[in-house]
Amino acid sequence: MAYKTYEVAVIGGGVTGSAIAYHLAKAGVKVVLVEKGDICSGASATNPGFCVLTYREDPVVMELALQQRREWDDLSQELGVNLEYECTGGLIPISNQQELEVLAGLVQNCHNWGLKQVEIVKSDRAVEQERALDPTKIIAAVYCPWEGRINPFKLTLSLADRARLLGAHIMTGAEVTGMEVARGNVKTIHTLQGDIKADVIFCAAGAWTRKVLSLAGASLPVEYERGEAMVSIASPPTIRGMVTDGSFFVREKEKPPMVAGACLAQTKSGNIVLAQATTQIKNHDRSSTYAGPIAVAKKVLYYFPKLSDLEILRMWGGIVAYTPDRQPLFGFLPNPKNLFVVVGFHSAIGIAPVLGRIVKDVYLKGKSQYDFTAYSPLRFLQ
Numbered sequence: 001m002a003y004k005t006y007e008v009a010v011i012g013g014g015v016t017g018s019a020i021a022y023h024l025a026k027a028g029v030k031v032v033l034v035e036k037g038d039i040c041s042g043a044s045a046t047n048p049g050f051c052v053l054t055y056r057e058d059p060v061v062m063e064l065a066l067q068q069r070r071e072w073d074d075l076s077q078e079l080g081v082n083l084e085y086e087c088t089g090g091l092i093p094i095s096n097q098q099e100l101e102v103l104a105g106l107v108q109n110c111h112n113w114g115l116k117q118v119e120i121v122k123s124d125r126a127v128e129q130e131r132a133l134d135p136t137k138i139i140a141a142v143y144c145p146w147e148g149r150i151n152p153f154k155l156t157l158s159l160a161d162r163a164r165l166l167g168a169h170i171m172t173g174a175e176v177t178g179m180e181v182a183r184g185n186v187k188t189i190h191t192l193q194g195d196i197k198a199d200v201i202f203c204a205a206g207a208w209t210r211k212v213l214s215l216a217g218a219s220l221p222v223e224y225e226r227g228e229a230m231v232s233i234a235s236p237p238t239i240r241g242m243v244t245d246g247s248f249f250v251r252e253k254e255k256p257p258m259v260a261g262a263c264l265a266q267t268k269s270g271n272i273v274l275a276q277a278t279t280q281i282k283n284h285d286r287s288s289t290y291a292g293p294i295a296v297a298k299k300v301l302y303y304f305p306k307l308s309d310l311e312i313l314r315m316w317g318g319i320v321a322y323t324p325d326r327q328p329l330f331g332f333l334p335n336p337k338n339l340f341v342v343v344g345f346h347s348a349i350g351i352a353p354v355l356g357r358i359v360k361d362v363y364l365k366g367k368s369q370y371d372f373t374a375y376s377p378l379r380f381l382q
């Protein structure tokens with residue numbers, strides 16, 4: 001039987017897998033990107049494209065996000081596509097004392113981790129940033145002038161497309177359905193579009209990671225949650241930057257089944273994206289619920305009553321992976337040894353291209369300039 005053979009196979013054509021394929025192809029590596037649906041059909045197609053800085057999980061990921069921020073314009077040029085990156089500023093409205101205390105800690109972390117351009121501001125300054133915000137609903141806000149947003153579709157699709165132009169093979173409709181393991185390595189990958197062989201496999205399958213790993217007899221505790229969002233018809237300029245609800249940062253003692261808050265941004269074409277209601281789920285169900293958009297709308301109207309006539313065009317759900325310690329997974333598995341997992345980086349849109357380059361460095365040089373030891377899968381396999 002004739003197999004197509006590659007140096008590297010990347011499983012998952014979201015922003016993470018597309019960025020990995022792009023950097024490997026650019027470096028001359030013979031790579032295949034294997035996607036079960038279309039490129040950008042998972043979580044990467046469901047978000048408003050916030051390029052998050054203020055709520056990064058640790059100093060390493062903050063470094064990645066700051067590096068990515070420096071590179072957006074160059075990346076647009078390199079890909080030959082306007083990625084619509086805009087440094088719009090980001091605001092976290094704070095509605096009570098408990099949120100204020102938690103977010104003061106977050107601002108301190110940012111300062112410690114190299115992001116000095118973030119502060120707690122009074123409501124009048126917050127309204128300068130977001131004119132539609134009702135100042136009577138907040139006691140303060142976190143403001144970061146360095147944050148912005150990008151078009152996540154253009155980003156993901158153009159990374160994959162440029163990878164293809166550089167020689168990568170892009171397989172869509174090619175669900176990975178099995179892996180043959182021999183002598184501790186994956187030898188053959190079965191897909192709905194035929195079998196392939198690769199020396200090294202990068203699994204960037206997001207919320208489907210656990211399922212993909214199980215095909216190779218491996219297991220890691222990768223869970224996922226559904227985030228629901230909606231988008232309005234094109235509207236006059238109303239929301240300037242990215243807005244993230246302060247309530248998301250306060251951990252309830254008993255987590256309710258659904259957590260909803262007001263996260264907003266307005267696209268270049270005028271559509272306002274409203275997110276998000278988050279629910280822990282087990283069945284990969286990405287459908288929009290009845291309760292989710294209503295809960296989001298209530299929170300949005302609390303802070304932005306002027307949006308009461310906003311006409312909603314459509315709503316959706318997306319599923320995002322996370323691990324029990326909410327830290328990413330990045331590294332080779334002990335068995336099969338040629339299977340490398342890259343998953344669980346939250347808000348991956350704002351770091352994926354840099355992450356793709358790091359994967360390329362690890363593949364070609366065996367290391368990168370960043371210390372990712374804490375993200376090793378081995379922490380769950382002892």
Ligand SMILES: Cc1cc2nc3c(=O)[nH]c(=O)nc-3n(C[C@H](O)[C@H](O)[C@H](O)COP(=O)(O)OP(=O)(O)OC[C@H]3O[C@@H](n4cnc5c(N)ncnc54)[C@H](O)[C@@H]3O)c2cc1C
Binds near residue numbers: 049
């Ligand atoms: C409502 C919402 C709002 C969000 N807002 C933001 C935001 O503003 N900014 C931000 O940075 N992040 C945001 N996120 C998170 C962001 O979307 C994710 O971090 C990011 O898209 C993850 O990308 P990924 O490539 O790792 O995963 P995905 O995009 O999910 O890609 C994984 C891919 O693997 C494929 N796959 C799975 N199984 C197989 C298989 N067996 N064979 C082949 N292919 C397979 C899937 O089809 C999928 O395309 C948001 C998420 C949601 C749901």
